Amino acid sequence: MARITASVYTSHVPAIGAALDLGKTQEPYWQPLFAGYEFSKRWMKENRPDVVFLVYNDHATAFSLDIIPTFAIGTAASYEPADEGWGPRPVPRVVGHPELAAHIAQSVIQDDFDLTIVNRMDVDHGLTVPLSLMCGQPDAWPCPVIPFAVNVVQYPVPSGRRCFHLGRAIRKAIESYDDDLKVQIWGTGGMSHQLQGPRAGLINAEWDKRFLDRLIEDPAGLADVPHIDYVREAGSEGIELVMWLIARGAMSDRAPRLRHRFYHVPASNTAVGHLILENT
Structure with missing residues (x-):
């Protein structure tokens, strides 16, 4: 059967993608951030999965404010990098895994989670920046990716508890798939940041670090x-x-098993958090 071997957690700041694409990774501002992912790139090469199930949020590229699915699973064979207003990122197209994606959709929907099934969409920095941070700048991504978009842009957004239980349903779905696949599940976005209003630029390092502690030790709480x-x-x-x-x-x-933990401020106007956890 398929099995989840590890989970990866990382911010997906668009400016990180721009720094990579423009060759700025060794500039004094950016070098400390990218240094925090050197272990991660080595780990990824040594622990290459057969599939990555990547949880992210779309930033009004695949979905406009006209249609906003709470949870959407990509079931296509491939996905192009989105044009977010300044042209698509110069990164490889994302190859999907339609068979596993369809199986997960079937299982999770039968477990009473309503998913939107997406057979065609472009993927933005929410998905491509984590791939770049973990895989570098290859000619092709090292494995297929199943995009899983979550609405955290327009309220109402799903609760943390619903997201946690959805993760359990996804685990059940993956473990019921017949092929012997190693699957990693990635959670992206965050950490503390605000982009508008009087508190624009807010970063709460103490809260962020406590969140990382609890994510490892007390996720149900x-x-x-x-x-x-x-x-x-x-x-x-x-x-x-x-x-x-x-x-x-x-x-x-x-x-x-905690394999890597990293926290850095600032990256653009955002705190960057990163974890790699392995199943034991």
Whole structure:
């Protein structure tokens, strides 16, 4: 059967993608951030999965404010990098895994989670920046990717608890797939940041680091944190962190093995957090 071997958590700041694409990774501002992912790139090469299930949020490229699915799973054979207003990123197209994606959709919907099935879409920095951070700048991404988009842009957004339990349903779905596949599940977005209003530029390092602690040690308790706490403590865009709970919920109920932890401020106007957890 297929199995989840590890989970990866990372911010997906668009300016990180621009720094990579424009060759700025060794500039004094950016070098400390990219140094925090050197271990991760080595780990990825040594632990290459057969499939990555990547949880992210679309930034009004695949979905406009006309249609906003709460949870959307990509079932296509491939996905092009999106043009977000300044041209597509110069990164490889994303190859999908339609068979596993369709199986997960079938299983999760039968477990009473309503998913939107997407057979064609472009993918923006929310998905491509994490791939670049973990895989560098290859001619092709090292494995197929199943995009899983979560609405954390327009309220109402899903609760942390619903995201955590969705992760468990995704684990069940993957483990019921017949092929012997190694799957990684990635949760992206965050950490604390606010892009508008009087608190624009807010970063709460203490709250962020406590979130990382609890994500490792007490994910079920962390899932009970209400939306207002994210907004008050981590800023209006800090709500993206509920997506990390999908990845954590998909992990084994046993305590995970922490392989890497990194936190850095600033990257653009955002705090960057990163974890790699392996199933034991």
